[in-house]
Amino acid sequence: MTDLFGLAVPILALYMVIATVAPTLARRWDRTALLWLALLPAATTGWMAALLPSVLDGGTRSVHVAWVPELSLAIDLRLDALSAVMVLVISAIGTLVLLYSARYFPLGDDGRAKYAGSLVAFAGAMIALVLADNLILLVVMWEITGILSYLLIAHRIGNQPARAAATQALITTTGGGLVMLIGAVMMGEQAGTYDLSQILAAPPSGGTTTAALVLLLVGGLSKSAIIPFQFWLPGAMAAPTPASAYLHAATMVKAGIYLFARLAPAFAANGVWQPLLIGLGAATMLFGAVNALRQRDLKLLLAYGTVSQLGLLTLLIGAGNPDALLAGIAMLVAHATFKGALFFVVGIIDTAAGTRDLTKLSGVGRQRPALAVAAALAAASMAGVPPMIGFVAKEAGYAGLLAGGTAGTVAAVLMTIGSALTMAYTLRFLWGAFADKPGIERTQLSRSSSWMTAPTWILVGAGLALALWPAPLESLLQSYAQTAGPTHQHALALWHGLTAPLGLSALGWIAGAALSAAQRHLDRRRGPAVPGLDPGVGYRLAVLALETTAARVTVATQRGSVPVSLGAVLIAFVVFPATMLLRSGAGIGETAAVHPAELVLAVVILALVVSILRARRAIIAILLVGGIGYAVAVIYILRGAPDLALTQILMESVTLVAALLVLTRLPGGAAADRESRPLLGRWVSAAIAIGVGALMTSLALILPGIRTATVVSAGMDEAAVTYGGGENLVNVILVDVRSWDTFGEISVLVAAATGVAGLIFQSRRTGAAPRTPRRASGLQRPNRPSPWLTTNWMPRRSLLLEVATRLIFPIVVMFSVYVLFVGHNLPGGGFAAGLIVGLALTLRYIAGGPFELGEAAPVDAGALMGTGMLISSATAIGGLIGGGQALQSVIFHWHVPVLGDLEFITSTIFDVGVYLIVIGLVLDVLHSFGAELDRQAWAARRATDDRAQRRKELSR
Amino acid sequence: MTVNVVVAVLIGGLFAGGVYLMLSRNLLRVLLGFMVIGHGANLLLLSSGVGGGAPIVGQDGTHADPIPQALILTSIVITLAVSCFLLAMIYRNYQLTRQSEVPDDPDDVAIEELRTGAGSE
Incomplete structure (x- = not known):
C-alpha cells in the first residue's frame, strides 16, 4: 500500500508518452483508437480507488522528485482526500469521454489526431495539477491545461470563429494564470517555502499575504469563469461536445474551485475571503442562470448553467466553514456527474438530429424514451430533486451555509434564488430537447452508437448510486473538511427529516416551476426568448482598444526611418548618462604629461575625420578611414600594445581591399555625400553628434580617475607562464x-x-x-602567358x-x-x-x-x-x-x-x-x-x- | 591612474564624426561612421587601462594592462567581419534597388497609413 502512490510519477510520465503517440494511433486506426486510449484513465481510476483507504481520516501520501532546485521547483506530489476525489473525477470521466468520443466524431475527422493527443495530455496535466504540492508546479500544470484547452476548442483547422473563441479562452485563463504566478511567488517568499502543504500548515499573515491570496484567487476566478471572467466559457462551446463535457463542465473549470477548496482551510478566515468569493460567486450564479433561461442552443444553455453552478460552488467554498466546504466538494462531484451526462445527451441529439437548436427540435422524447429518462434523471440532479446526488449535495449546502453565521445565512438566501432559477432552466432544457412542440416538424433522428449512450447511463447511474449510498463519498469528504475544523456527521443523506434545508429546496422547486410556467406563457405569446447581449463584447472592446493603442504608440514612436530611430536612441544615450555624471559630481582625474607624438597623431586623425565628413566619393572616404586606422595603430605602439598595432595594420589593409573591390562596382565611385530627404536636419545631426562626442570625452576624462579596484591583470605574469x-x-x-x-x-x-x-x-x-x-569564353586573353x-x-x-x-x-x-x-x-x-x-x-x-x-x-x-x-x-x-x-x-x-x-x-x-x-x-x-x-x-x-x-x- | 587629455579629446572627435556619418540615409556613410566609431571605442577601452611597455613577461619596467588590449584585439577583428558584412549588404541593396540609401521601413509606413485611414472614417 505504501508504495502504490510512488506510481504517480511513472503514471504521469505515461500520460506524456501516450499523448505523444496518440496522434499516430488516431491516424492509423481512426476514431477507434480513442477506445484504446480510454484504458489509461480507466487504469488511473482503478489505481486511485485502491489508494482511497489510505487517505481516509486525514491520511496523506507524498512523493518528491527534485527538478529545478534553484527555482524552488520540484515535482512534489501529495495525495489527500481532496486530491483523491479530484483524481477520481478526472480519470473516471476522462475514461467515459474517450469512449464517447470514439463514436461522436465522424470517420476520418481531420481533427482526430490532435484531439486524441490533446485530450490524453489534458487528463495527465489535470491529474498533476490536483496532486501538485508545489505552488510553482501547480501554476505550470494550470497553464498547460489552458493551452490544451485552446487546442481542443480550436478543434477544426481553419474554423475562424472557433479559433477566436479559443484565443479568448486562452488569453483570459492564462492571463489569470500569470496573475496567479505572481501570487504564488509572493506567497512562497512570504512563507519561506513553496510547499503547498507546509504553507497551509503554517499560513503566513499580513498585508503581503492578503495581496498574494487575492492574486491566487484571481487566477482561480478566471479559470472557473466567475464574474468578471464569465464570458469565455460560453464561447468555449465551439469545442467538440465531449471536450466541452470534460474540460468546460467536469474538470478544467473546476480547477479554480479546487484551488479555493485547497486554500480554504488555511485562508478562509482572511478578511477578503468571504466578501470576494461569496459576492462574486452569488453574482455569477444569478447571471449564469438568468442567461441560461434565454438560450436557444441547448449546449449554450448548459454552458450558462455551468457558469451558474460554478458561481454556486464558489459561494459554498467562499462561506468557508467546514460544513460548507464539505458540501462544496459534494456539489462539485454531483455537478461532474450530471453536467457530464447532460452534455453527452446534447452531443447525442446533435449528432443524431443535426441540430441542437431548441426551436427546431420536436418529438425527440417520443422517439428516444430511454435517452429522455436518462436526461430527466441527470436534470433532476441538476435541479436538486431527489433521488439524485444533486439533491443530496444541495441539502448539505443549505445546511452548511446555515451553520456559517450571518454571511452563511445571506448566502443561503441567495442560493435559494439561484436554485429556483436552476429549476427553471432545467425544465426549459428538458422541454427544449424532448418535448413535442406544436408547429414544429418532427425531428428525424439517425441511430446513435451505444458507445455514446452507455457512458451517459454510467454517469446517470453514478449520480443515483452516490445519492442512495453516500457513505463512501461522505467519509472522503469528511476527511477533507475536518482539516478546516469540526464538522457535522451524516451531512450527505436523502432524508434528514423535515429540516430548514428541505424547506429551502422545496421553495426553490416551487418558485422554479412557477418561473418556468411563466416563461412558457411568455414564449407562447412572443416566441422563444432570444439570447441577450454577447457577454464577450467587453473582452472584444478591450482587445480592440489594446490594438488601437498599440498602433498609436507604434506610429508615434516608430517613424520607419533609420536616422530618426537612431537619433532617438542616441539622444537617450547622451541624456541619461550625462545627467548621472553631472549629479555624481565626479571630477577629472590627475592629468598625465602630453606625449608630443600623440598630439601630432591626434591632430592628424581629427583632420582625417573632418575630411571624411566632407568627402564626395566613398572611395576617397574609405582611404581616409584607412589612414585613421594606421594612425591609431601608431598610438597603440606608443601605449605599449604591439599586438594591437600589428593586427590593426593588417585588418585595415584587408578592409581597404574589400571596400575597394565593392566600391569600384558601384556606379559613380559611390557618392558618399548625396542623400535624398535628410529627415534629420544637418544641424540636428550635428548637435546629436557633438553631444555623443562630448559625453565620450567626459567619460574618458572621468573614468580613469574614479577607478578604485585593483587591476584584474595584476599578478597575472606568473600565472600566465605557469598555467598558460x-x-x-x-x-x-x-x-x-x-x-x-x-x-x-x-x-x-x-x-x-x-x-x-x-x-x-x-x-x-x-x-x-x-x-x-x-576554354576561353568571352574573356580577353593576353597575348603572352605570364612566366x-x-x-x-x-x-x-x-x-x-x-x-x-x-x-x-x-x-x-x-x-x-x-x-x-x-x-x-x-x-x-x-x-x-x-x-x-x-x-x-x-x-x-x-x-x-x-x-x-x-x-x-x-x-x-x-x-x-x-x-x-x-x-x-x-x-x-x-x-x-x-x-x-x-x-x-x-x-x-x-x-x-x-x-x-x-x-x-x-x-x-x-x-x-x-x-x-x-x-x-x-x-x-x-x-x-x-x-x-x-x-x-x-x-x-x-x-x-x-x-x-x-x-x-x-x-x- | 592618470588621464590623457589628448586621447580623451580624440575619442570625442572620433565618436562625434562617426555618429554624424551614421545619422545619414546613405548606407556608405553609415559604414564609414561604423568604422570611425570603432576606432573611438577601441581607444576608449585602451584608456581604461594603465599604459606602459608591451605586456610581455620578462620585459623591463612596468607593462601596460593586457586586459583592455585583449578586448580591443577581439573588437578589431569583429569590426573587420562586420564591415565586410555591411559591404555585402550595401552591394546587395544596390543590386536590388539601384541605390545606396536605406528607405523608410514599409511596415511602419503601412501602420501609419492604416491608422490615418482608420481615423478618417
Whole structure:
C-alpha cells in the first residue's frame, strides 16, 4: 500500500508518452483508437480507488522528485482526500469521454489526431495539477491545461470563429494564470517555502499575504469563469461536445474551485475571503442562470448553467466553514456527474438530429424514451430533486451555509434564488430537447452508437448510486473538511427529516416551476426568448482598444526611418548618462604629461575625420578611414600594445581591399555625400553628434580617475607562464583566460563570412574559387602567358606586381606560420597570422585575377572555417576529457636529445583553429567581392555582347 | 591612474564624426561612421587601462594592462567581419534597388497609413 502512490510519477510520465503517440494511433486506426486510449484513465481510476483507504481520516501520501532546485521547483506530489476525489473525477470521466468520443466524431475527422493527443495530455496535466504540492508546479500544470484547452476548442483547422473563441479562452485563463504566478511567488517568499502543504500548515499573515491570496484567487476566478471572467466559457462551446463535457463542465473549470477548496482551510478566515468569493460567486450564479433561461442552443444553455453552478460552488467554498466546504466538494462531484451526462445527451441529439437548436427540435422524447429518462434523471440532479446526488449535495449546502453565521445565512438566501432559477432552466432544457412542440416538424433522428449512450447511463447511474449510498463519498469528504475544523456527521443523506434545508429546496422547486410556467406563457405569446447581449463584447472592446493603442504608440514612436530611430536612441544615450555624471559630481582625474607624438597623431586623425565628413566619393572616404586606422595603430605602439598595432595594420589593409573591390562596382565611385530627404536636419545631426562626442570625452576624462579596484591583470605574469605556458599576456588572455570569449568571437567571424557569401552568391556557394578554365569564353586573353604566375588570364598585367608576388608570396605564408607559433610569447598569434595569409592571397588576386586566387587557395572557404571551428571545439572538449574545464590548456614537456627541452601547449592548437578561421574569412571575402563579382560582371558583359551580336545578325 | 587629455579629446572627435556619418540615409556613410566609431571605442577601452611597455613577461619596467588590449584585439577583428558584412549588404541593396540609401521601413509606413485611414472614417 505504501508504495502504490510512488506510481504517480511513472503514471504521469505515461500520460506524456501516450499523448505523444496518440496522434499516430488516431491516424492509423481512426476514431477507434480513442477506445484504446480510454484504458489509461480507466487504469488511473482503478489505481486511485485502491489508494482511497489510505487517505481516509486525514491520511496523506507524498512523493518528491527534485527538478529545478534553484527555482524552488520540484515535482512534489501529495495525495489527500481532496486530491483523491479530484483524481477520481478526472480519470473516471476522462475514461467515459474517450469512449464517447470514439463514436461522436465522424470517420476520418481531420481533427482526430490532435484531439486524441490533446485530450490524453489534458487528463495527465489535470491529474498533476490536483496532486501538485508545489505552488510553482501547480501554476505550470494550470497553464498547460489552458493551452490544451485552446487546442481542443480550436478543434477544426481553419474554423475562424472557433479559433477566436479559443484565443479568448486562452488569453483570459492564462492571463489569470500569470496573475496567479505572481501570487504564488509572493506567497512562497512570504512563507519561506513553496510547499503547498507546509504553507497551509503554517499560513503566513499580513498585508503581503492578503495581496498574494487575492492574486491566487484571481487566477482561480478566471479559470472557473466567475464574474468578471464569465464570458469565455460560453464561447468555449465551439469545442467538440465531449471536450466541452470534460474540460468546460467536469474538470478544467473546476480547477479554480479546487484551488479555493485547497486554500480554504488555511485562508478562509482572511478578511477578503468571504466578501470576494461569496459576492462574486452569488453574482455569477444569478447571471449564469438568468442567461441560461434565454438560450436557444441547448449546449449554450448548459454552458450558462455551468457558469451558474460554478458561481454556486464558489459561494459554498467562499462561506468557508467546514460544513460548507464539505458540501462544496459534494456539489462539485454531483455537478461532474450530471453536467457530464447532460452534455453527452446534447452531443447525442446533435449528432443524431443535426441540430441542437431548441426551436427546431420536436418529438425527440417520443422517439428516444430511454435517452429522455436518462436526461430527466441527470436534470433532476441538476435541479436538486431527489433521488439524485444533486439533491443530496444541495441539502448539505443549505445546511452548511446555515451553520456559517450571518454571511452563511445571506448566502443561503441567495442560493435559494439561484436554485429556483436552476429549476427553471432545467425544465426549459428538458422541454427544449424532448418535448413535442406544436408547429414544429418532427425531428428525424439517425441511430446513435451505444458507445455514446452507455457512458451517459454510467454517469446517470453514478449520480443515483452516490445519492442512495453516500457513505463512501461522505467519509472522503469528511476527511477533507475536518482539516478546516469540526464538522457535522451524516451531512450527505436523502432524508434528514423535515429540516430548514428541505424547506429551502422545496421553495426553490416551487418558485422554479412557477418561473418556468411563466416563461412558457411568455414564449407562447412572443416566441422563444432570444439570447441577450454577447457577454464577450467587453473582452472584444478591450482587445480592440489594446490594438488601437498599440498602433498609436507604434506610429508615434516608430517613424520607419533609420536616422530618426537612431537619433532617438542616441539622444537617450547622451541624456541619461550625462545627467548621472553631472549629479555624481565626479571630477577629472590627475592629468598625465602630453606625449608630443600623440598630439601630432591626434591632430592628424581629427583632420582625417573632418575630411571624411566632407568627402564626395566613398572611395576617397574609405582611404581616409584607412589612414585613421594606421594612425591609431601608431598610438597603440606608443601605449605599449604591439599586438594591437600589428593586427590593426593588417585588418585595415584587408578592409581597404574589400571596400575597394565593392566600391569600384558601384556606379559613380559611390557618392558618399548625396542623400535624398535628410529627415534629420544637418544641424540636428550635428548637435546629436557633438553631444555623443562630448559625453565620450567626459567619460574618458572621468573614468580613469574614479577607478578604485585593483587591476584584474595584476599578478597575472606568473600565472600566465605557469598555467598558460606563454609570456605574451595578451595572447594568453585570448587563447586561455578568456578563450570562451574568443570561441564566441570566431563563431561570429564564421557567421559574418557566411553572411557575406550568402548575400553575394545568393543561391549557392560554389566551393573554391574558380580554377583556370580549359576554354576561353568571352574573356580577353593576353597575348603572352605570364612566366611569373600560375594563370595567365589577367587582361591588363603589371609586370612589377607579378614579380613581387612571385617572390614574396611563399615567404609571407612562411612568416605567418612563424607569427602564429611565436604569438604565445611575442606579439603575434592566430588573428595576426591569419590576416597575413589573407593579405598574401589578396596580393595573388590583385596580380592574377580570380583564377589566380583559385590556384593559390584551391579550397572551399566554408570548409576551411569549418575545419578551424572543429579544431577549436576539439581543444575545448580536450580540456574536459583531460579532467579539467572546457578549453583548459595542458602543457606537455619533452626532453629530446640534440634539440633539448621541447614544450607544447594545447592552447596553441586552439590558436591554429583561429588562424584557419581568419584565413577562411578573408578568402570568403575575396571569393565573394572579388571572384564572384568578376564573374557576374563578365556574365553581364557577355549577355550584352550576345545581344549586340544577335542584333547585328538580324539587321544583316 | 592618470588621464590623457589628448586621447580623451580624440575619442570625442572620433565618436562625434562617426555618429554624424551614421545619422545619414546613405548606407556608405553609415559604414564609414561604423568604422570611425570603432576606432573611438577601441581607444576608449585602451584608456581604461594603465599604459606602459608591451605586456610581455620578462620585459623591463612596468607593462601596460593586457586586459583592455585583449578586448580591443577581439573588437578589431569583429569590426573587420562586420564591415565586410555591411559591404555585402550595401552591394546587395544596390543590386536590388539601384541605390545606396536605406528607405523608410514599409511596415511602419503601412501602420501609419492604416491608422490615418482608420481615423478618417
